[in-house]
Amino acid sequence: MAARRNELLSAFLTRKRAEVSPETAGIEATGTRRVPGLRREEVAFLAGVSLDWYVRLEQGRPVTPSEQVLGAIARTLRLDEAERDYLYNLARPATGPGAGDPGLPAVRPGIRKMIRTFDNQPAFVLGPRMEVLDGNDLAWALLADFPARAPDDRNLLRWIFTDPAARDLYIDWAQIAAELVGVLQLEASARPRDQQIAALVRELATTSTEFRTWWARPAPQGRTSGTKRFQHPVVGALTIEWEAFTLQEDQTQTVFVYTAADPDSDAALRMLASWRATTIRDSEAGTLTPQHHLRPNSTEPRGPQGAE
Known part of the structure; x- marks a missing residue:
């Protein structure tokens, strides 16, 4: 080490x-x-x-x-x-949790409640290993349905590098993926004995040439703010502006809040929220149909910028 x-x-x-x-x-x-x-x-x-x-x-x-x-x-x-x-x-000498690290504390109830009250703003919480710890329904509709995944497979970086849907979703996939590698590099430098980070790095270095290339070139990144462009299979093109807020009590959890960057993107997010709510309602009623799993070639309306 x-x-x-x-x-x-x-x-x-x-x-x-x-x-x-x-x-x-x-x-x-x-x-x-x-x-x-x-x-x-x-x-x-x-x-x-x-x-x-x-x-x-x-x-x-x-x-x-x-x-x-x-x-x-x-x-x-x-x-x-x-x-x-x-x-x-x-x-400086290595510090931080080691192989016996019991994990991170749960997301505070107040944070969980807050992000669920956001109107038209996807929001989620990440841990230092890129674990998706919590989020609201609009975040799952925009990105991926992380709560439906196994608990040990709710990792944003793994999803971005291994799920083809992520490459289709992010218009600037390579830039975003490289920046997230830099975020993990910074976290790994602060937690050098964290075996879960080491295992994630080994896994992605084995499965992804791009990850292996970027990991070999130190380019540490912080989590502050930025812009992302999406091509969503349901609502089409949209752009969001994001802000990151690190929770101060232990510096291990970061809240991400997405806001529409323009009126068309705002309309797309509202359509996506409606689609997500309908999907959940029909799923609970047992009437979910294939129309709830639209793809880019669907003939259904896909929003102001995505209609074809």
């Missing part, structure tokens, strides 16, 4: 150093440069550490960096918040 963390740290620092030009760092570039970005001695100078010490850090050799030194290196390499956390996690 320690050797792997050192490899990740070395790869991450080397890549970030190559991305910072001398001009950006305020250094006059002179002569022929054999490497892109900053040289090691330039990073050491700008961060106020010895060249030998920085070389040891970048090579993953034993050092004991202080918060101040890591902060100076983060500023020199122009790291964002997620990248800075990743650096800190890898450069």
Whole structure:
């Protein structure tokens, strides 16, 4: 485990150093440069550490960096918040839950109740291993019916990489999948002894070439906000804006809230909510028909942007 963390740290620092030009760092570039970005001695100078010490850090050799030194290196390499956390996690001794981790606490009743009262806003809760812990009906209608899956198969990242429906659903699938790999990289750096994360990584690296490629290139991502575009089999095209809120009591659960990005997407979400409610009602009444499982070639109306 320690050797792997050192490899990740070395790869991450080397890549970030190559991305910072001398001009950006305020250094006059002179002569022929054999490497892109900053040289090691330039990073050491700008961060106020010895060249030998920085070389040891970048090579993953034993050092004991202080918060101040890591902060100076983060500023020199122009790291964002997620990248800075990743650096800190890898450069310091491993902590966090290990193989005997009993799991995460249940989602608080107040959070569960809140997301079910949202009007026309899909919402769900993820754990640090991308576990889908809770959500509302509109989230299941937009993404996938996670409550219908086995408890050990309710994982957003596994679904995105292994279910062909996910690739069809996300218009920008590759971008979203790569970013979520970066989120897992950040979580793994903070929980290096978590055997469930390690097992998920092994599984996806075995089954997905794309995951294996992105995992090998450290690009840690935080969970903050963004935009996603969908091509939904029932209501057609829609765009949402999302916000993420990490619950502060243990920093292990994150609430995601989706909001329509435009009037057409708002109408599509309302149609999707109506479809989901009808599906649940008919299922409970025992009158569910194949029309409730529409596909893109269905002749049923599919919303303002998806009608064909």
